[in-house]
Amino acid sequence: MSPVxxxxxxxxxxxxxxxxxxxSLTVERGEIFGILGPNGAGKTTTxxxxxxxxxxxxxSVRLLGVDPQAEPAAVRERxxxxxQEAKLxxxxxxxxxxxxxxxxxxxxxxxxxxxxxxxxxxKKDTAFADLSGGQQQRLSxxxxxxxxxxxxxxxxxTTGLDPQARRDTWALVERVRDSGVTVVxxxxxxxxxxxxSDRLAIIVDGRVAALGTPAELVRGSEHERAFRMRLPxxxxxxxxxxxxxxxxxxxxxxxxxxxxxxxxxxVLPAVVLDLARRDIVPDEVRTxxxxxxxxFVEVSGASVPTPTxxxxx
Ligand SMILES: Nc1ncnc2c1ncn2[C@@H]1O[C@H](COP(=O)(O)OP(=O)(O)OP(=O)(O)O)[C@@H](O)[C@H]1O
Numbered sequence: 001m002s003p004v005x006x007x008x009x010x011x012x013x014x015x016x017x018x019x020x021x022x023x024s025l026t027v028e029r030g031e032i033f034g035i036l037g038p039n040g041a042g043k044t045t046t047x048x049x050x051x052x053x054x055x056x057x058x059x060s061v062r063l064l065g066v067d068p069q070a071e072p073a074a075v076r077e078r079x080x081x082x083x084q085e086a087k088l089x090x091x092x093x094x095x096x097x098x099x100x101x102x103x104x105x106x107x108x109x110x111x112x113x114x115x116x117x118x119x120x121x122x123k124k125d126t127a128f129a130d131l132s133g134g135q136q137q138r139l140s141x142x143x144x145x146x147x148x149x150x151x152x153x154x155x156x157x158t159t160g161l162d163p164q165a166r167r168d169t170w171a172l173v174e175r176v177r178d179s180g181v182t183v184v185x186x187x188x189x190x191x192x193x194x195x196x197s198d199r200l201a202i203i204v205d206g207r208v209a210a211l212g213t214p215a216e217l218v219r220g221s222e223h224e225r226a227f228r229m230r231l232p233x234x235x236x237x238x239x240x241x242x243x244x245x246x247x248x249x250x251x252x253x254x255x256x257x258x259x260x261x262x263x264x265x266x267v268l269p270a271v272v273l274d275l276a277r278r279d280i281v282p283d284e285v286r287t288x289x290x291x292x293x294x295x296f297v298e299v300s301g302a303s304v305p306t307p308t309x310x311x312x313x
Contacts, residue, residue: 034197
């Protein structure tokens, strides 16, 4: 099956300003594809070209096999786009907004079903200005979906929402994907990208700086693992030296009973097994994992990443 979205060496300038220098990526049917990047990286410009809202200066773009530059109307019928901070007239009611947007499309979705999916049924007669931030955001998603799109582009979906509203919105995006819609999610939040994306591209200065599943990006190329543990009563260098002699272990540092070990993919079981043979039981084990934020810092060249602790339960 051919990809739903194919972007090949896209370039877009605004006068002297290069907004998108060189972006290539593909999005497969049914995935949530994250586009992550700092402010001004070129994310919004990329999706605007994709949706036929802007003309590219170079490269090619295909959405569902159609060139949005050549046939913007054909693309707009099949794509739902929710742009940053879309504002509606204050007095427009939820139901009216949906009816208005539905009238733009040849085969609109059922507005009541959509309201139900988005938890807005009770707000059908509420004016836009009287909705909470989270409800306004959900309405903007409903408006992106009312045309029954095959692809939904959601830009800065959860900016300004409280933590609970963000989590609710994430669950909603997953439900949208599960209903068969391919989702392109533009965000500058690492947690959002990591939690939701099946695959993601990190865009920096108008270029793709990294691309893959969140796990692939976090794992990196070298497959180095690290963890910390406490060995009650074991404070001598002899324990550290014995661990260092194991095949899978690359380094061992210790400060009293606290040990930090790095090594290959099997380092953790190898160490635990070796300790068990010597009747030493680690009291507390914490893996030290890279986060997407570490990767982001790395690819944008800001500084060396620091591992983040995660207690194993
Ligand atoms: N209409 C425009 N005219 C001139 N410059 C623009 C225009 N739109 C965007 N730019 C510039 O192009 C660059 C890329 O902008 P874009 O909005 O695509 O980035 P972004 O990654 O979406 O950023 P943000 O997360 O802040 O929305 C920025 O430097 C921006 O200032």
